[in-house]
Amino acid sequence: MKNEKNIAILKDMAESVRTCMFTTFSAHDGFGSRPMGTAKIEDDGSLWFYTNEYSPKTKEISKDEQVLLAYSDPGKNTYLTVKGKAELVDDAVRKEAYFSPFIKTWFPDGIEDPRLILIKVTPEEAEYWDASASKIVVLFSMLKAVVTGDTPDLGKHDTIKF
Secondary structure, eight states: OHHHHHHHHHHHHHHHHOEEEEEEEETTTEEEEEEEEOOEEOTTSOEEEEEETTSHHHHHHHHOOEEEEEEEETTTTEEEEEEEEEEEEOOHHHHHHHOOGGGGGTOTTGGGOTTEEEEEEEEEEEEEEEOOSOHHHHHHHHHHHHHHOOOOOOOEEEEEEO
16 A cells, blocks of 8 residues: 555656656766656556667666656646666557657657667655645745744655655
8 A cells, every 4th residue: 555655646746747857877977867758657656768779878777777767846846756777668569558749759750760669667766845835835934934943844755665
């Protein structure tokens, strides 16, 4: 039951933003991040992305499967990081099921593009901050903390495991 709750938090926060900074590691270049749109989040919490099979990130994933995804929605004051293991998947059924016209921008031949491959990220741990109360409520909490010397209540913060 706990894992279902954690997956629900992950899905809710990541689906509301859709685009994350996808960070990989290369022994030669160190950390590398790039914005990537989330194609699908499955019920088991796995996150799926489209990419070019010959991109630097696929080489990095082939050598080091650990990745970090960072989702941010400053307008709602919500933030999510996901640590997980990435793998390259060439699955025609999923390519078709998760495809959207937006992907066609990078892959004009659609799911038939020979460079098109999927990245599956299996989450291991996530950390989130959710202060989605109105900015007035957050500001009031901060001002109250200044006056009382207490710590302001800026919403929920937790680390969750999968």
